[in-house]
Amino acid sequence: MSLDKLITRIDALKNPSVAGLDPKLEYIPHFIREESFLKYGHTLEAAADAIFSFNRALIDALYDVVPAIKPQAAYYEMYGWAGVRTMEKTIRYAQEKGMYVITDGKRNDIGATMTAYAAAHLGKSDVDGIELEAFGADALTVNGFLGTDGITPLLEVCEKFDKGIFVLVKTSNPSSGELQDQKIGNKTVYEVMGEMCEHWGELQRGQYGYSAVGAVVGATYPEQLTELRKKMPHTMFLVPGYGAQGGGAKGIAGAFDINGRGAIVNSSRAIMCAWKKEEGCVETAFAEAARREAIRMRDDITSYL
Amino acid sequence: MSLDKLITRIDALKNPSVAGLDPKLEYIPHFIREESFLKYGHTLEAAADAIFSFNRALIDALYDVVPAIKPQAAYYEMYGWAGVRTMEKTIRYAQEKGMYVITDGKRNDIGATMTAYAAAHLGKSDVDGIELEAFGADALTVNGFLGTDGITPLLEVCEKFDKGIFVLVKTSNPSSGELQDQKIGNKTVYEVMGEMCEHWGELQRGQYGYSAVGAVVGATYPEQLTELRKKMPHTMFLVPGYGAQGGGAKGIAGAFDINGRGAIVNSSRAIMCAWKKEEGCVETAFAEAARREAIRMRDDITSYL
Numbered sequence: 001m002s003l004d005k006l007i008t009r010i011d012a013l014k015n016p017s018v019a020g021l022d023p024k025l026e027y028i029p030h031f032i033r034e035e036s037f038l039k040y041g042h043t044l045e046a047a048a049d050a051i052f053s054f055n056r057a058l059i060d061a062l063y064d065v066v067p068a069i070k071p072q073a074a075y076y077e078m079y080g081w082a083g084v085r086t087m088e089k090t091i092r093y094a095q096e097k098g099m100y101v102i103t104d105g106k107r108n109d110i111g112a113t114m115t116a117y118a119a120a121h122l123g124k125s126d127v128d129g130i131e132l133e134a135f136g137a138d139a140l141t142v143n144g145f146l147g148t149d150g151i152t153p154l155l156e157v158c159e160k161f162d163k164g165i166f167v168l169v170k171t172s173n174p175s176s177g178e179l180q181d182q183k184i185g186n187k188t189v190y191e192v193m194g195e196m197c198e199h200w201g202e203l204q205r206g207q208y209g210y211s212a213v214g215a216v217v218g219a220t221y222p223e224q225l226t227e228l229r230k231k232m233p234h235t236m237f238l239v240p241g242y243g244a245q246g247g248g249a250k251g252i253a254g255a256f257d258i259n260g261r262g263a264i265v266n267s268s269r270a271i272m273c274a275w276k277k278e279e280g281c282v283e284t285a286f287a288e289a290a291r292r293e294a295i296r297m298r299d300d301i302t303s304y305l
Numbered sequence: 306m307s308l309d310k311l312i313t314r315i316d317a318l319k320n321p322s323v324a325g326l327d328p329k330l331e332y333i334p335h336f337i338r339e340e341s342f343l344k345y346g347h348t349l350e351a352a353a354d355a356i357f358s359f360n361r362a363l364i365d366a367l368y369d370v371v372p373a374i375k376p377q378a379a380y381y382e383m384y385g386w387a388g389v390r391t392m393e394k395t396i397r398y399a400q401e402k403g404m405y406v407i408t409d410g411k412r413n414d415i416g417a418t419m420t421a422y423a424a425a426h427l428g429k430s431d432v433d434g435i436e437l438e439a440f441g442a443d444a445l446t447v448n449g450f451l452g453t454d455g456i457t458p459l460l461e462v463c464e465k466f467d468k469g470i471f472v473l474v475k476t477s478n479p480s481s482g483e484l485q486d487q488k489i490g491n492k493t494v495y496e497v498m499g500e501m502c503e504h505w506g507e508l509q510r511g512q513y514g515y516s517a518v519g520a521v522v523g524a525t526y527p528e529q530l531t532e533l534r535k536k537m538p539h540t541m542f543l544v545p546g547y548g549a550q551g552g553g554a555k556g557i558a559g560a561f562d563i564n565g566r567g568a569i570v571n572s573s574r575a576i577m578c579a580w581k582k583e584e585g586c587v588e589t590a591f592a593e594a595a596r597r598e599a600i601r602m603r604d605d606i607t608s609y610l
Contacts, residue, residue: 047432074425080430081389084389085386110476110478113327116383119383128347134382143450145448150480173415174454179452189484189489189494245415
């Protein structure tokens, strides 16, 4: 329908940021890991168990400060089906606490297959006439390389279940320009993709003017952020690359509209690993350290709005 | 290292085709579904259980005719973590039978995250010093929209574990041209992506001249297949869109080199649902029907080589 549910939560907490939960095992304090190894040995199940304990504690510490989490599917898949089960449990736990959940899966495929991805991550799957939720996130990141018929099935699910998507437009990585900055006529590939996002979202705009179709635009390219904000007035931005990847709060300011809306900034490692960076922090205080970093980030970003 | 393992298997069976296992519940005979519903009720676990029974029987019927399977991740994810566990079990079962497994996930992300995807699907994940395999496929489909640093981690895993990747170049869906056919200078986007594939594979070429980096090029665009075969002499093609999507064997012939190598053609629905199409076929004969369709497809494709 739109991204209003997310925007309302951002407004309520006065915090346009999202905690990326990309939990490598090495980010997790030893005492949590050891507890899981005792239970399950040195297995993928143990890793998945440790990650859920870690995520749950982070969510408990963050839910009244940070409006959303963004689990990155890769870091769950790397621990097999048990890791994927932890992703599902994390999504449900965060939603129970009132958080908005963006699954970062960058999924893409032809229409029939995108229907399956849309059911998997945002909608429901039919089991002999009974509709069941598989992962049930609120939004999903997707890659638009296949064009409109790879996006249409998602739009249907967004409409039916009030969900959203974020399409890759300009990514935060060093080599994103190899294809994305190339010129098609007088427009870059990322501008062409941006125009598609505006078009795809046309029929699902919410009360703040933003549609159900958002865009991923990296914090590491501030000029493009500002440029695209003007060209994509109905497309909310999910902005990765703040902090660890080198994007600063000042550069990000251009992603927001005059009302301070229109973007949500992700931080993963800085929040998850705050306990490792904070001077004198004992590992049992990892969640409080994450909360302090989330508050610091909120204040940093909002100081420029 | 290369795709030689796949090519050797294709040569041995004289069959350049792959069975796509994209098992929607409705493709599965009733007696299999009912057995799973009896065990697990109408749940995602039941769906996942039925799919594994179906896949196992198909693999048993196909492994000495078809060199490879291609599970499509979306159809497993739509049944949650249990579905994903079935994908893992399917991969292992097919490999035990000597089949080559291409996980169709079209994964893509920035470098650090692609390292996690590469570990998840092709390599191993570190659990406190112990290296464990999560999904362990032989090859993975990926989307190159993020450029070189989203591909590099995969190349490392290909080198280390003798695996392969297939990068989306020209997809089989109707709207693939919206971005892929656009011109960058005097080249199309898909040609630019094709050149990147040739470049990424440069250091990992096998005895047949093909590298570890393959390309996805749809059967529905025969001219592009022929054109790209010439321009990408070291890149093996994974060709979806045969049959159900409208691509014919004659049009596909251009994807192959003069030795009849260089491509592998996918068929999903036609094989999985052969029992529904074949006149007089009882549902308990679904696996034999799949085998007959796989043989028909093999003979159809090879008749043009």
